[in-house]
Amino acid sequence: MKMTAAPAPRATLFGGFRRSGRAAPMQLELVPKTKTISLGFPERIFAFMLLITSTDITVWIVSALLALGIGAGKYAKWRARNQLVRDLAAMDRERREKVLSRMNPAQAMEARQELMRRFNIF
Numbered sequence: 001m002k003m004t005a006a007p008a009p010r011a012t013l014f015g016g017f018r019r020s021g022r023a024a025p026m027q028l029e030l031v032p033k034t035k036t037i038s039l040g041f042p043e044r045i046f047a048f049m050l051l052i053t054s055t056d057i058t059v060w061i062v063s064a065l066l067a068l069g070i071g072a073g074k075y076a077k078w079r080a081r082n083q084l085v086r087d088l089a090a091m092d093r094e095r096r097e098k099v100l101s102r103m104n105p106a107q108a109m110e111a112r113q114e115l116m117r118r119f120n121i122f
Contacts, residue, residue, distance in 0.1 A: 089119045
């Protein structure tokens, strides 16, 4: 048996290689093919930590503090209104009217509505 060498591929104008008159399609490797490595649990966390920058951490911390501040403010406002309505419900009618007349009209109307809804007063 005689072994003959295959003809050397020649480059074509469009980037493909030609063998025996036929151009092979050009394949671009944008991501090099490598062996996949099975990462264990600590290696996965370490690889994930490499993707997090100090800017990300700073934005997360600022967002968390802002959310806590907004939530604490809303809770304090709700608690103060709840306490006011309870105090108004515990007062006698004349004193309650006197306190409500000194309040801001919008807040007084809201307090009256809450008294009617929760305690059936007025």
